[in-house]
Amino acid sequence: MDFVKFGMIGCGNAATFHAIANKKNPKLKFVAAYDVNAKRVKKFAKRHKLTPYTDLDTFLQSEIDAVHISVPHYLHASLVIAAAKAGKHVLCEKPMANTLAECDQMIATTKEAGVKFMIAENHRFLPAHQCIKDAISQGLIGNVFLVRSYEGAYENPEKIINPDHWMFSYEKGGGGALFDQGVHKFATLNWILGEVESALCWCGKALNSPPNKADDTAMVLLHYKCGAMAEVTVTTASIHPPTNRMELHGTLGTILEDHSWEKPVKIYSGHSAAEVEGEFYSPELEHGPFPKYYTISFWIEDTYFADCILNDTTPEFTPEQAKEAVAVAKLAYLAAKRKTLTTMDDLKKFIETEGEQSIFDGFDEVIQKNYEKLKW
Ligand SMILES: NC(=O)c1ccc[n+]([C@@H]2O[C@H](COP(=O)([O-])OP(=O)(O)OC[C@H]3O[C@@H](n4cnc5c(N)ncnc54)[C@H](O)[C@@H]3O)[C@@H](O)[C@H]2O)c1
Incomplete structure (x- = not known):
């Protein structure tokens, strides 16, 4: 694998920042996007030249290696778990989840699935x-x-x-x-x-x-x-x-x-x-x-996570720290x-x-x- 193919889950503010920051990143490419808002995902996909999806299962079965999740906080846990179960590496926006119990479920599921998992804490x-x-x-x-x-x-x-x-x-x-x-x-x-x-x-x-x-x-x-x-x-x-x-x-x-x-x-x-x-x-x-x-921090963070996938290394910023x-x-x-x-x-x-x-x-x-x- 020369670069990581990412699918974007959620096409709002944070997703836009990440897509713009990584436009010319040789280590990763955003190739697909999923959002429950059909109008928004269509517009976002057109602007950033991605394939739009409004069905989560179809999106997760597409040829992506990893997902970037930037949705409202209460949805972080369920979407991280769904992506991990589909065998995708997961980079999920901060805060990790609304409850510590959900954080534990996310850690357990991603470990069990054997996928890389990092919270996108750009700081x-x-x-x-x-x-x-x-x-x-x-x-x-x-x-x-x-x-x-x-x-x-x-x-x-x-x-x-x-x-x-x-x-x-x-x-x-x-x-x-x-x-x-x-x-x-x-x-x-x-x-x-x-x-x-x-x-x-x-x-x-x-x-x-x-x-x-x-x-x-x-x-x-x-x-x-x-x-x-x-x-x-x-x-x-x-x-x-x-x-x-x-x-x-x-x-x-x-x-x-x-x-x-x-x-x-x-x-x-x-x-x-x-x-x-x-x-x-x-x-x-x-x-x-x-x-x-x-923009600088998103480029560095996303490149770092892509490198962890490409080189099979464990992210230094662990989900336990998040x-x-x-x-x-x-x-x-x-x-x-x-x-x-x-x-x-x-x-x-x-x-x-x-x-x-x-x-x-x-x-x-x-x-x-x-x-x-x-x-x-
Ligand atoms: N690192 C940073 O500095 C930074 C900056 C901004 C936002 N964020 C984080 O990014 C995340 C998203 O924030 P935002 O400002 O982009 O929010 P937003 O409201 O602009 O966008 C959220 C998107 O998620 C979509 N969505 C809602 N439910 C969905 C579902 N079930 N499945 C798929 N898509 C769904 C919405 O349609 C919308 O397009 C939050 O976790 C936020 O804290 C981080």
Whole structure:
């Protein structure tokens, strides 16, 4: 096999990004697309020169080696399982699934089917994040004890306030900004800092969305087993082009990151191995403010997964790690609900006694209605 033939499941925003990013990728080709919306799949297939399907079984029996799944969150588990059972390798968009139980089913089924399975967590493939991970592994900033991080991803408010749109709904979206955007941060921070021990969290709504919709803004404080403290702030209501930021402080230096900068990483290190010692410097990286850094990350991520198929290797970003990012989001929601410091053990006990879904019982009462004092 010279390149991997991919079929796209879902032809919305994310699918469009992936199709454009990989237009000239020698390692993979999108050859087919499936969507329940016949009009949308026809248009998408015409634009990207693919074969359109509206029947899942026929699509899965076509000559594709792998699928890329980008559909509403509540459908991730069933479609990953169907594709794996059809013998297709699976790259599925984040968050892995709406429940930890579904994550377990996805892991078990893909293992049993012997297919490659990776969650498309593009933040694990951003050159800026790889640079930060490498700098910390090299000891350039010593032991990290404090992190502040932010994602502001402006989304069309219509999607958030429309009660029938899946995004940010408890039922289909699996939660709000804390879930949708937070998992990016949790996957990245867990990669750098290891396992989370406990959380505090505050959820708000800057937009006046209906009660079936969750937070559009959230602030989480995490305590990691390594001793580091981290703040994760996410919002979908901020008025600026989408960006991500991190600030990491260690015993030998500091790293600042902002994806809206042309050079997204600044390192200040007292280590002799640093490119420049005792002064901020910005490593040369493949980058550009949004949407460029997204396109770059999708190319790197999809090429990496195609390489795993072509070379029969196991993706370094494992489904277990993706599940852990979902678990941190659940922990934060439970902490917001309990209004107190909540540990991973508390989460485990809550799930065993109350059931995972009941984290959201009465959750609208928990969310601060910031919009009551705002004039948009
Ligand atoms: N990595 C990123 O930064 C990033 C960015 C955007 C979206 N995403 C993720 O991509 C996924 C999709 O988000 P989106 O913004 O593209 O959503 P979207 O609403 O734009 O598109 C979803 C598509 O799925 C189709 N669909 C619905 N039910 C289906 C079914 N049963 N079978 C097949 N197709 C079905 C819809 O018709 C639609 O075309 C989500 O998991 C989201 O979190 C990731």
